[in-house]
Amino acid sequence: MSMLIINELHASIEEREILKGISLTVNPGEVHAIMGPNGSGKSTLASVLAGRETYEVTSGSVAFDGKDLLDMAPEERAREGMFLAFQYPVEIPGVSTTNFLKTAVNEKRKAVGLAPLDAVQFMKMMKEKMSLVQIDQTLLSRSLNEGFSGGEKKRNEIFQMAMLEPRLGILDETDSGLDIDALRLVANGVNKLRNKDNAFVVITHYQRLLEYIVPDFVHVMYNGRLVKSGGKELALELEDKGYDWIKEEAHEMA
Amino acid sequence: MNTLESAIQLPVRIEQWWHAQQKKESASPVIERMQKAYASFKTHGFPHVKMEDWKYTDVRKVTEYPYAWPVKNEHRLSREYFKSFLLAGLKDVYRLVFVNGYLQEDLSILPGGDNQFTVTHLGDDKGTDHYEEYLGRVANMDTPFTALNTALHSDGVLIHIKKNAEVDKPVLVYYVALTDNDLYLIQPRNIVITEPGSKVQFAEIFVSKGVEPSLTNVVTEIKAGEGSYVDYSRIQMEENRNFQISYTGIEQQKNSRIDTHVLCLNGAFIRNDLHFTLQGSNCTSIMNGLYILDDEQFLDNHTRVDHAVPNCMSDQLYKGILNGKSTGVFNGKIIVHPDAQKTNAYQRNVNVLLSDNATINTKPQLEIFADDVRCTHGATAGFIDEEAIFYMQARGISKEEARKLLMNAYANEIVDKMNVEALKDPLREYIAQKLK
Numbered sequence A: 001m002s003m004l005i006i007n008e009l010h011a012s013i014e015e016r017e018i019l020k021g022i023s024l025t026v027n028p029g030e031v032h033a034i035m036g037p038n039g040s041g042k043s044t045l046a047s048v049l050a051g052r053e054t055y056e057v058t059s060g061s062v063a064f065d066g067k068d069l070l071d072m073a074p075e076e077r078a079r080e081g082m083f084l085a086f087q088y089p090v091e092i093p094g095v096s097t098t099n100f101l102k103t104a105v106n107e108k109r110k111a112v113g114l115a116p117l118d119a120v121q122f123m124k125m126m127k128e129k130m131s132l133v134q135i136d137q138t139l140l141s142r143s144l145n146e147g148f149s150g151g152e153k154k155r156n157e158i159f160q161m162a163m164l165e166p167r168l169g170i171l172d173e174t175d176s177g178l179d180i181d182a183l184r185l186v187a188n189g190v191n192k193l194r195n196k197d198n199a200f201v202v203i204t205h206y207q208r209l210l211e212y213i214v215p216d217f218v219h220v221m222y223n224g225r226l227v228k229s230g231g232k233e234l235a236l237e238l239e240d241k242g243y244d245w246i247k248e249e250a251h252e253m254a
Numbered sequence B: 001m002n003t004l005e006s007a008i009q010l011p012v013r014i015e016q017w018w019h020a021q022q023k024k025e026s027a028s029p030v031i032e033r034m035q036k037a038y039a040s041f042k043t044h045g046f047p048h049v050k051m052e053d054w055k056y057t058d059v060r061k062v063t064e065y066p067y068a069w070p071v072k073n074e075h076r077l078s079r080e081y082f083k084s085f086l087l088a089g090l091k092d093v094y095r096l097v098f099v100n101g102y103l104q105e106d107l108s109i110l111p112g113g114d115n116q117f118t119v120t121h122l123g124d125d126k127g128t129d130h131y132e133e134y135l136g137r138v139a140n141m142d143t144p145f146t147a148l149n150t151a152l153h154s155d156g157v158l159i160h161i162k163k164n165a166e167v168d169k170p171v172l173v174y175y176v177a178l179t180d181n182d183l184y185l186i187q188p189r190n191i192v193i194t195e196p197g198s199k200v201q202f203a204e205i206f207v208s209k210g211v212e213p214s215l216t217n218v219v220t221e222i223k224a225g226e227g228s229y230v231d232y233s234r235i236q237m238e239e240n241r242n243f244q245i246s247y248t249g250i251e252q253q254k255n256s257r258i259d260t261h262v263l264c265l266n267g268a269f270i271r272n273d274l275h276f277t278l279q280g281s282n283c284t285s286i287m288n289g290l291y292i293l294d295d296e297q298f299l300d301n302h303t304r305v306d307h308a309v310p311n312c313m314s315d316q317l318y319k320g321i322l323n324g325k326s327t328g329v330f331n332g333k334i335i336v337h338p339d340a341q342k343t344n345a346y347q348r349n350v351n352v353l354l355s356d357n358a359t360i361n362t363k364p365q366l367e368i369f370a371d372d373v374r375c376t377h378g379a380t381a382g383f384i385d386e387e388a389i390f391y392m393q394a395r396g397i398s399k400e401e402a403r404k405l406l407m408n409a410y411a412n413e414i415v416d417k418m419n420v421e422a423l424k425d426p427l428r429e430y431i432a433q434k435l436k
């Protein structure tokens, strides 16, 4: 069964339509990359999938493991296994990453009828996942994202993803702001999390990330639509030629 | 209470209490001071909203009740009943418990025979040197409520610490308002004297139980000697029918440090005045404040720091959470007098409104008459950060839980700064309860 089926999704903000009919199917075990020019709607799609209320879905449907995703509150989606690594992670003053994740992990466990992790179990899990993205303990005891560097924020997103073990991970420009070593670390982290039961949607501007996280499909978003899809070689072609030819094609189609 | 009696206005009642007290006292310098204070109160009456400092604070809401003057030993608390109050069962502390303004001796935990410091109460000491020497020395007589308290107070704590002495345990002073039988005007008076190089932590904790309202008008005077260190907390958590007006006057000599923590966690109506006068150089004055208002609660925090000499530092952070139809007022005055060069003064007031019907009036007021100073100030009021809430939701945390996490963290920044460790956990719990 497909994990995610997006069908003709339209969404707008303040009367302005941003997503203009998106259809996309993601199966377990797959990695999809979404590329596209600035302002084309990539983050909007990610936000709508995660349940941000500022966007209004005007038509279309999204099924997640056979359930109506759009009917669920953001936290329910997360508990069902959806994870969004934010393009701009939010600062949460006064709440440490550790404390935050303890709450999040246990809320998720509660939702599936599991007992909360005790302090020892939780620390063990933390240690394990910390080594995955090589994140520093001191960072985790500070207020979440507050005063973190751009790269630290992104790495922290992947760390959180590792802790929450989602079915579907959506990475919104997780590579931007990362130095070359950090990029490799993050990509390796994602690759270690990959298995036949989960899937990833990777939003990026750069071919480079896709050298490490090799996608099964590459889609190009332009002006609120997925205007072109292909294999991983499409990313190379875009790197080479830019978006103009895509835009032209799209205009001819319209 | 019969209707005839209840029809008598508060100032008339006060006049009666005053005369009754006068009959019992013989002439002395302190009596003269009280008489002057009473005359001042009589001339000015209660403050009103046309006065700049009382613009948002209509005291008629709390003075138009037919209060009675509490009688010593009329209300007593059993040990068990006392323990049922929040923060009451703490160990390893010195303790004084005032019930409707009078000390209930059997609940006290006081230091032994050590002569390095005395923790006692005014009632015991009335007419003695300390009382005579210090009553009304620090408190600003201008405000009518302070004058009223100076003229007519029941009892209160008196802490005196000798040179270089350190009080080994925090001194917790409880003020319990019991209003099951009647409504009361309760006027405690506290005096804290630290001689050079000494150290003390003390906290004033206000709680209440009963069916009738009460008005507590409390004055605390702190005279901090050279190089002394006072950690002072005021924790207000009376019920939703009790009113409070407070004045804390602090006078600092050089190299002294005072940390203040003012936590207004509950009560129907609160007006706090906190006034620092820095008389010696190199003083540090810390002002931490937290208020959490709900329903129709009203709170006014007025603070004032008079930087009169060079090289002092004051640092203020007051944080508020306002829910329901509550109203908050913050007025923070910092006055840097012409001689007070190299002053560092920081002030911040931040507010989160959890409801559209809550109101905050915030006014930072810097008056700087010296040129070589560093002063910063800022005041903000806003709604809860929806982006942060969504971020947490996207991690599986419910909206409710996210709101609670965020608000508790926000409030606990102030609790974390407190120094009396024993108070912190119960306060965090209480705050979590109130933010539910």
Ligand SMILES: Nc1ncnc2c1ncn2[C@@H]1O[C@H](COP(=O)(O)OP(=O)(O)OP(=O)(O)O)[C@@H](O)[C@H]1O
Binding pocket: A013, A018, A036, A037, A038, A039, A040, A041, A042, A043, A044, A045, A054, A087
């Ligand atoms: N809250 C908002 N209010 C108004 N317009 C918005 C809002 N959010 C997004 N938009 C608009 O929607 C369009 C798509 O934005 P989106 O962030 O989805 O683009 P993107 O493809 O992620 O771009 P980038 O590559 O720069 O991250 C943009 O024109 C943007 O200005």
Ligand SMILES: [Mg+2]
Binding pocket: A042, A043, A044, A087, A172, A173
């Ligand atoms: Mg984007």
